[in-house]
Amino acid sequence: MTTAPLADWRPGMRLLRESLHGSRGPALRVALWSVVESAPALAAGWVLATALDRGFLAGRPSTGLAWLVLLAVLYAARALAERALFDPLAQIVEPLRDELVRRVVRGTLGGAVHHGRATDAAGVSRLTSQVDGVRGIVGALLRTARPLAVTLAAAMLGLGALSPVLAVVVGVPVTLSVVVFLVILRAVTRRRLAVVVAEEELATATATVLEAGRDITALGAEEQAADDVRRTADRSVDAVLATARAGAVRVPVVLFGGQLPVLLMLLAAPALVERGAVSAGEVVGAVMYVTGYLIPALNMMTGTVAGMWSQLRVLTSRLVLATAPADVPWPAGGAGETPTGDGPRGTPASGVGGAVSGVGGAVSGGGGMVSGVGGAVSGEGGSASGGGGMVSDAEVAAPAGGRPVQAPAGDGLREASAGEDLVVRGLTFAYGPHAEPVLHGMSLTVPAGDHLAVVGPSGIGKSTLAGLLAGVEAPTAGTVTLGGTPVSPGRIALVPQEAYVFAGTVRENVGYLVPGPDTAALERAVEAVGATDLVARLGGLDAVIDDPAGTLSSGERQLVALARVYASPARVVVLDEATCHLDMAAEAAAEAAFAARPGTLVVIAHRLTTALRARRVLLIDGGRPVLGSHAELLVSSPAYASLAGHWAAPAGAASVAPRTDRDVSVT
Numbered sequence: 001m002t003t004a005p006l007a008d009w010r011p012g013m014r015l016l017r018e019s020l021h022g023s024r025g026p027a028l029r030v031a032l033w034s035v036v037e038s039a040p041a042l043a044a045g046w047v048l049a050t051a052l053d054r055g056f057l058a059g060r061p062s063t064g065l066a067w068l069v070l071l072a073v074l075y076a077a078r079a080l081a082e083r084a085l086f087d088p089l090a091q092i093v094e095p096l097r098d099e100l101v102r103r104v105v106r107g108t109l110g111g112a113v114h115h116g117r118a119t120d121a122a123g124v125s126r127l128t129s130q131v132d133g134v135r136g137i138v139g140a141l142l143r144t145a146r147p148l149a150v151t152l153a154a155a156m157l158g159l160g161a162l163s164p165v166l167a168v169v170v171g172v173p174v175t176l177s178v179v180v181f182l183v184i185l186r187a188v189t190r191r192r193l194a195v196v197v198a199e200e201e202l203a204t205a206t207a208t209v210l211e212a213g214r215d216i217t218a219l220g221a222e223e224q225a226a227d228d229v230r231r232t233a234d235r236s237v238d239a240v241l242a243t244a245r246a247g248a249v250r251v252p253v254v255l256f257g258g259q260l261p262v263l264l265m266l267l268a269a270p271a272l273v274e275r276g277a278v279s280a281g282e283v284v285g286a287v288m289y290v291t292g293y294l295i296p297a298l299n300m301m302t303g304t305v306a307g308m309w310s311q312l313r314v315l316t317s318r319l320v321l322a323t324a325p326a327d328v329p330w331p332a333g334g335a336g337e338t339p340t341g342d343g344p345r346g347t348p349a350s351g352v353g354g355a356v357s358g359v360g361g362a363v364s365g366g367g368g369m370v371s372g373v374g375g376a377v378s379g380e381g382g383s384a385s386g387g388g389g390m391v392s393d394a395e396v397a398a399p400a401g402g403r404p405v406q407a408p409a410g411d412g413l414r415e416a417s418a419g420e421d422l423v424v425r426g427l428t429f430a431y432g433p434h435a436e437p438v439l440h441g442m443s444l445t446v447p448a449g450d451h452l453a454v455v456g457p458s459g460i461g462k463s464t465l466a467g468l469l470a471g472v473e474a475p476t477a478g479t480v481t482l483g484g485t486p487v488s489p490g491r492i493a494l495v496p497q498e499a500y501v502f503a504g505t506v507r508e509n510v511g512y513l514v515p516g517p518d519t520a521a522l523e524r525a526v527e528a529v530g531a532t533d534l535v536a537r538l539g540g541l542d543a544v545i546d547d548p549a550g551t552l553s554s555g556e557r558q559l560v561a562l563a564r565v566y567a568s569p570a571r572v573v574v575l576d577e578a579t580c581h582l583d584m585a586a587e588a589a590a591e592a593a594f595a596a597r598p599g600t601l602v603v604i605a606h607r608l609t610t611a612l613r614a615r616r617v618l619l620i621d622g623g624r625p626v627l628g629s630h631a632e633l634l635v636s637s638p639a640y641a642s643l644a645g646h647w648a649a650p651a652g653a654a655s656v657a658p659r660t661d662r663d664v665s666v667t
């Protein structure tokens with residue numbers, strides 16, 4: 001594998017130093033207590049040698065014991081020092097975290113505001129966890145590396161004081177091994193950096209795939225996405241293995257620097273003792289320094305501590321990227337970088353937002369006349385009478401005085417049998433068990449073949465109602481039935497505001513809801529919704545749309561989705577602001593096509609023209625819902641008049657005649 005170039009670690013260390021700036025007082029206390037803590041390491045070999053030479057080997061065991069008691073006292077002092085170190089260590093580590101977070105947040109925000117850098121959520125949370133990593137490592141280093149370094153120095157000092165000859169025998173291999181290890185540490189650090197980079201890439205690749213799951217499935221790119229993540233995971237594994245291999249060199253270092261001195265001392269001891277250069281007690285004391293302090297310290301230094309040190313360098317060098325001033329360009333591969341590349345990661349989402357909900361039922365029912373429910377309306381919880389637009393408590397009321405209107409001939413399936421009425425009863429819906437209901441006890445009948453526009457202020461619940469009518473949402477209470485049976489996503493087609501076009505041919509997209517679509521039917525649908533020019537520009541029905549989000553505008557995607565639903569055998573179509581990206585002429589043409597199409601049409605309106613084209617208008621505005629024709633509601637509902645006043649009606653829009661004579665009714 002290739003290892004990432006080692007970032008310059010000095011800025012990282014500078015960042016660390018600056019962030020530790022306010023910790024001088026606690027650092028001084030740590031230094032003082034460290035001296036006490038190192039006392040046993042400094043004195044142990046010397047005390048032991050004295051206990052042997054002047055006590056036990058000289059036939060004075062009580063003297064020997066007295067020296068050992070002194071050693072015990074030094075160990076007790078060390079225990080006290082360790083206890084006393086807790087507070088100043090915490091006073092260094094905790095503020096460090098706060099300071100680093102402050103710098104990272106300031107740097108990230110500054111980068112976003114002044115330099116337009118990406119500030120993805122994953123990047124920010126990654127930085128936060130890196131700050132925590134730095135805090136943890138600094139804490140661990142202070143708890144382990146600091147006493148080890150102090151011990152190492154104290155033991156070497158004690159050995160030198162005890163026996164300069166033995167200090168040389170031990171010191172040479174120890175120094176050599178430490179130097180070799182410091183050189184190796186650089187390679188280990190570089191490999192650790194590669195591990196961090198690989199882990200970041202893996203996290204980004206995984207998050208990207210998870211976020212784009214829906215698109216990936218729609219595009220049939222599961223394999224490609226899996227390959228992408230697998231390749232990144234393999235790189236991460238390679239990086240970890242390479243780091244482990246590089247770290248393994250610590251074994252010979254410890255053998256050379258720790259065990260070899262013991263062997264050398266034992267080999268040299270007889271001659272040195274014989275010549276009187278050292279005493280037997282000094283040899284034992286020297287061995288104590290090496291086995292009791294030097295070897296464990298070397299072991300820890302080259303293992304755990306070196307790992308923590310290189311990790312600290314890597315993490316701080318990554319943090320430096322996030323705290324860089326705003327005029328420093330965001331480095332490639334740096335924290336917070338927006339991933340790029342091929343495959344699903346680089347594939348922009350294509351107008352996600354809810355696909356068509358499906359189709360159902362065989363086409364049935366003849367044409368013919370349908371009579372509306374005119375006259376006075378009454379219902380449980382209230383009554384309505386008079387000049388239109390009166391409302392019952394929990395029901396949508398048709399205006400009194402509504403006249404039966406004869407449907408134009410040839411309206412086909414829209415004058416379907418009464419068995420296909422869309423019936424809403426006591427409909428209540430809330431988005432959560434404790435949430436305020438968006439809809440409360442609504443009752444409404446949309447007769448088969450009707451054309452209903454739903455209007456109301458933003459956020460009032462129009463899309464929620466659309467989802468409930470289409471069976472995409474389940475009511476909290478009440479029922480929505482079509483032809484007497486509960487609606488389900490397979491029976492009603494819903495076109496949401498953000499139309500979904502998947503990568504594939506135009507034919508596949510338009511014919512998606514038609515079992516065995518024939519070309520003529522698809523062409524009719526394309527023409528009806530006004531997508532002929534678009535399909536021609538794309539290259540015909542068999543043209544491939546590789547990148548719907550990149551090649552189609554929002555309006556063009558809406559045209560494709562509209563053609564798809566138009567071609568479907570759905571008996572009820574719900575358009576939820578499905579033409580909002582079309583210009584007014586295109587919207588009028590598309591709505592007219594659906595109005596002429598057999599079946600029931602419910603349109604969530606965002607323009608007055610949509611309401612004008614509909615047979616009936618349902619106003620929901622947070623109070624009682626109101627139902628009537630546009631003209632009736634203008635008179636009877638101040639809320640509707642006010643809403644209509646905000647909408648500009650183009651000339652001629654009001655001339656569109658109702659398509660059916662059946663009223664939406666209160667039942």
Ligand SMILES: Nc1ncnc2c1ncn2[C@@H]1O[C@H](COP(=O)(O)OP(=O)(O)OP(=O)(O)O)[C@@H](O)[C@H]1O
Nearest residue numbers: 431432438456457458459460461462463464465577
């Ligand atoms: N998934 C959801 N979870 C929780 N609350 C939601 C959810 N979807 C919508 N809402 C809330 O329900 C209410 C009705 O939303 P809905 O989208 O149905 O309104 P709308 O009339 O269609 O609005 P608009 O005209 O802006 O599209 C709003 O207050 C909205 O914030």
